Amino acid sequence: MTATQDRVTALREQLVAWRRHLHMHPEVGFHEHETAQYIEAQLRQMPGLTVTRPTATSVLAVLKGSQPGRTALLRADIDALPITEENTFEFASRNPGVMHACGHDGHTAILLGVAKLLSEHPQDVPGEIRMIFQHAEEIGPGGAEELVTTTDLMSGVDVVTGLHLSSSLPAGQVAIRAGAFMASPDMIELKIKGKGGHGAQPEQTVDPIAVGAQVVTNLQHVVSRNTSALDALVVSITSFHAGTTHNVIPDTAEMLGTVRTFDPELRQRAPQLIERIVKGVCEAHGAEYELNYEFGYRPVVNTDWVAAQLRDIAEAEFGPGQVMEAPQWMGGEDFSAYLQKAPGAYFNVGAASEAADSHWPHHHPRFTIDEASLETGVRMLHAAALRLTLPQ
Numbered sequence: 001m002t003a004t005q006d007r008v009t010a011l012r013e014q015l016v017a018w019r020r021h022l023h024m025h026p027e028v029g030f031h032e033h034e035t036a037q038y039i040e041a042q043l044r045q046m047p048g049l050t051v052t053r054p055t056a057t058s059v060l061a062v063l064k065g066s067q068p069g070r071t072a073l074l075r076a077d078i079d080a081l082p083i084t085e086e087n088t089f090e091f092a093s094r095n096p097g098v099m100h101a102c103g104h105d106g107h108t109a110i111l112l113g114v115a116k117l118l119s120e121h122p123q124d125v126p127g128e129i130r131m132i133f134q135h136a137e138e139i140g141p142g143g144a145e146e147l148v149t150t151t152d153l154m155s156g157v158d159v160v161t162g163l164h165l166s167s168s169l170p171a172g173q174v175a176i177r178a179g180a181f182m183a184s185p186d187m188i189e190l191k192i193k194g195k196g197g198h199g200a201q202p203e204q205t206v207d208p209i210a211v212g213a214q215v216v217t218n219l220q221h222v223v224s225r226n227t228s229a230l231d232a233l234v235v236s237i238t239s240f241h242a243g244t245t246h247n248v249i250p251d252t253a254e255m256l257g258t259v260r261t262f263d264p265e266l267r268q269r270a271p272q273l274i275e276r277i278v279k280g281v282c283e284a285h286g287a288e289y290e291l292n293y294e295f296g297y298r299p300v301v302n303t304d305w306v307a308a309q310l311r312d313i314a315e316a317e318f319g320p321g322q323v324m325e326a327p328q329w330m331g332g333e334d335f336s337a338y339l340q341k342a343p344g345a346y347f348n349v350g351a352a353s354e355a356a357d358s359h360w361p362h363h364h365p366r367f368t369i370d371e372a373s374l375e376t377g378v379r380m381l382h383a384a385a386l387r388l389t390l391p392q
Contacts, residue, residue, distance in 0.1 A: 069127025
């Protein structure tokens with residue numbers, strides 16, 4: 001073992017304790033008050049850190065090294081989801097209807113571990129390391145966007161990185177990708193306005209359910225017939241509500257959906273393509289519509305040189321056999337806000353194992369992680385902090 005590995009191993013119980021405390025006390029985005037207080041209290045026990053609160057529910061720790069170098073930002077998200085947990089272990093959520101179902105409790109524990117290691121050996125640190133414990137990743141407009149636009153967090157930052165624990169990747173593995181990695185998660189709100197009436201006399205109505213069903217079907221033509229088969233695009237209607245009883249055709253039908261892509265140009269075209277289909281179907285059947293299209297987070301596009309350095313770090317730490325090319329994923333991440341201000345890369349750390357029963361998908365009420373992944377995350381982020389801050 002290297003000296004760093006020994007130090008990370010010695011942190012094992014503390015990492016697990018941090019993660020389990022956070023898992024027991026989850027809070028949703030923009031309401032992480034107790035979470036932020038807990039993180040701040042832990043950081044203030046570590047020497048040499050300057051700890052501040054850039055927003056009401058985020059925490060920033062800064063360590064200035066004893067050697068010249070670049071400024072790196074390390075990020076962990078801290079918010080939970082409005083999900084009722086179905087796990088029965090002793091550290092399951094104690095806040096009804098709220099759960100850490102995406103690994104953010106682990107991300108936070110990992111960055112606390114990195115902060116502790118760095119603070120204990122500031123002589124090893126070149127440049128400046130900023131560690132942001134970010135609120136509200138799961139809810140738009142996102143905590144990253146607020147931090148980037150309303151604070152000076154990114155002033156002088158040369159490079160940014162962060163990780164996501166993944167239940168689709170075996171514990172101990174690291175997955176990194178250069179270029180487009182995660183998609184833009186845009187949102188559709190659609191109301192079809194028809195003319196209600198008796199279910200036995202549909203000819204006297206403009207049935208918004210029938211029209212809405214045609215809209216749902218025809219929206220898939222945006223993917224299959226309006227864009228290249230080589231372009232990654234997802235259009236999904238995920239909610240359809242209409243009517244109240246069996247014999248009444250309602251006046252309206254309401255739908256929600258999401259649009260995902262990596263391509264900025266296609267992203268800008270998508271609203272017009274979607275509205276053209278909605279308008280055409282509604283006009284053909286005598287209905288009207290209200291369409292609200294909301295842009296979510298930008299795609300996560302990793303900077304090539306940062307991704308290459310992270311791959312080198314991972315291979316040095318764990319061996320080439322434990323490092324893989326991360327597949328593109330249509331999920332969204334507000335880490336993209338940081339990438340508008342500085343080069344950087346986001347990567348995955350495996351958290352799945354049979355022993356921990358941690359194969360459940362993200363955002364599932366049984367989601368959990370193999371806690372051995374916490375050590376993997378600390379080793380990666382700690383090594384990245386020291387490498388990325390080296391002077392050019």
